[in-house]
Amino acid sequence: MNSLNLNRLTIKRALELLDEGKISSVELTQACLERIKKIDPEVKAYLYVNEEWALEQARLADEKRKAGEHGKLLGIPLAIKDNILIKGHPTTCASKILQNYIAPYDATVIRKLKKEGAVFLGKTNLDEFAMGSSTENSAFFPTKNPWDLERVPGGSSGGSAVAVACRMGLGALGSDTGGSIRQPACFCGVVGMKPTYSLVSRFGLVAFASSLDQIGPFALNIEDTALLLKVISGHDPYDSTSAPREVPSFTQILQENANTKFRVGIPKEYFEHELHPEVAKNIEEMISLLKRLGHEVKEVSLPHTKYAISVYYIIAPAEAASNLARYDGVKYGLRVEGKSLIEMYKKSRAEGFGREVKRRVMLGTYALSAGYYDAFYLKASKVRTLIKQDFLKAFEEVDLILTPVSPTPAFKLGEKTSDPLQMYLSDIFTIPVNLAGLPGLSLPSGFTRESLPLGVQVIGPHFRDDLVLSLGYQIEKELDLETIPPIVKAL
């Protein structure tokens, strides 16, 4: 067992070792649990770890393998963001209002992972109800960046990104409404993918902004990401927005496209934004790399980019205010008694929700209120269409688009908490992708002088998740980066 080097163990490699009988899922799961005991007190990625449950699933996976079963993820330990339901286990959304909530059913993605034999280690920390970009909005505690414990891991899926970066799980699921998978992946030096809207069912994902939310994978490399994505994708009658179409084998396509040359667009408006000098330098290096690999790189224009944040902060809070109306002290979670029904509602919500959630509910309620709907929500929806059309037009000329993931590397804990607008602005490169419903991939692309991870985003046309992953695969191979955080190396 000591020969098992968790630091370099991908899902693909673990599956080989399991199939060859060199390791068991129990050993692998145990190794992850030991890692969690050692490192998680420092980084605080997990809200919930259940050893007994994890080992029981691992034992079952080992039995199945012995019986000749071959699930695509049989015996692989994963971490799940705590806004995705796993039957019989807590789902808190990092909110006091759901502190004692136990999920009564499995999310579709969980059902699919179970079918392929995955092992769940626990649930990971997030910004409350996935509202934030730093995981500091968790009602319980902030998660820390394993590359520098004074910095944020990004958010809202910060816990899942850190779990994978620290090898406290071989892969993870997160959710992405405006960048919540891609930005933490970038800040933590792992791969994260937001699939095309409707590729992955959201049944059993606690709703934040339903026209934007997508579930997606985190992993150490593109192949693992492609494998996880394949497993969780596909039509689901329980989610009316899920697309009734065949899902290709992404891992196979990676190999087929290993030398395919693409036309790659660089959106000029993304460079009008203030970029951290090392982010700017890194993206220039990535452009040179693409040219060196023989891809055709050209400038494209996404002229409505400048409205993306404003549009998002009308649409997302409006949908959030509607979705969060269900937390009323009656149906779910926290209930604080009052003298009347109204007082009970008020008290439950006042005590149950944190500041950022309340801010969003107020923004959204205002934007949807009588007389304001046309001026705000309807107008934002129209501008959203223009943003989407910008992309569709660009994709007439190019196959894929390359951008930075975030204008800066991981920022300091507390640096942006007193100024919500500064926090919102950090999502400028990821939000347009959700507004347009496109697939977006974040992959490690280098380091700053201070050894903080940098990342690059690949955006593709609707349902071309395969192409997005294919270009990512080529970049990853060429860069061949070592992405093991110092705190993990020191073990």
Ligand code: GLN
């Ligand atoms: N940071 C964005 C927000 O606060 C996006 C969050 C997300 O993708 N869930 O809404």
